[in-house]
């Protein structure tokens with residue numbers, strides 16, 4: 001999006017605010033499907049946890065994707081946004097058997113990542129097909145919190161437990177319709193994908209009734225100018241060929257599934273905030289903005305480097321700033337960042353704020369969550385209002401201690 005458009009949005013909706021460019025979501029979706037055009041049956045399931053706004057979900061539904069969900073609440077949001085249950089897959093970790101049962105009653109595909117749960121579910125409902133999440137034990141992912149496929153990870157069923165897995169499948173007579181892996185976010189090296197895929201093909205060959213193989217996600221997107229990204233085009237060429245060969249050996253046209261979150265929505269998002277004050281200390285110039293980790297936690301939680309632009313004064317001399325928030329705790333968005341000269345009142349734009357940004361917001365310091373705006377067909381459409389004091393108090397029950405009797 002252009003600076004001028006972002007400035008207009010800041011004026012119209014105030015700050016802080018999230019602005020999403022629909023056409024970027026669309027182009028990313030098509031970039032991925034084009035990269036795998038030689039695969040006959042391709043399915044993209046958007047990972048709802050990246051951004052779960054109902055209008056974003058509706059837009060993604062309209063593009064033709066399905067969704068990947070990790071909680072029954074995400075399933076309910078998906079259904080509310082118009083997804084048919086058969087276009088939803090539920091990939092939970094560490095949830096109760098009751099939650100899995102309830103989701104399966106809605107007709108949603110179930111992906112099981114735990115042998116104990118598989119045995120329980122298979123004994124109860126042998127007629128309901130399930131997908132199995134495998135842990136291929138590859139070290140992948142940009143950092144510890146998002147690297148979920150390694151040997152000590154809590155995710156998936158270990159490839160070393162395949163004999164036990166096969167025995168449970170046989171004993172319960174459950175039908176396995178898919179094999180899945182998801183080894184982490186921010187995977188840069190496509191050889192890691194290919195290597196893990198070989199492990200998955202090997203597991204898949206042991207099951208007779210498969211309909212799909214789900215390769216998860218983890219596509220890396222560029223966070224700042226010059227940053228690198230997963231080469232999905234090259235991955236498409238390599239993995240498509242390998243997948244098509246596998247289908248020939250297997251004797252059936254399977255569906256290739258991906259479940260990207262970040263890849264589809266990250267670059268579409270812009271987080272706008274205003275500079276409340278410039279504060280100079282002995283060593284640092286701080287730009288303090290009207291937000292904090294309550295609205296945008298990725299820099300603090302994952303150490304992620306989101307590019308920052310001063311959209312009010314984009315072409316002035318660059319200076320070094322530490323960009324911090326207004327939370328009464330250390331809430332540093334960026335240290336020692338070169339940004340075009342900042343004045344009080346300027347609007348800063350954080351790039352790549354479409355994934356794991358709004359969906360991780362909180363009300364810490366009793367601040368309101370920001371609005372979400374969709375930029376589509378050259379228009380801004382508000383898809384979530386800024387909160388008000390009612391949102392902070394609506395579920396609270398006040399006790400009147402004047403009349404309190406024990």
Ligand SMILES: *Cc1c(COP(=O)(O)O)cnc(C)c1O
Nearest residue numbers: 047182185217218259260261262
């Ligand atoms: C979070 C998650 C994804 C999406 O990961 P991205 O890095 O955002 O693409 C996909 N599949 C599962 C099971 C997940 O938990």
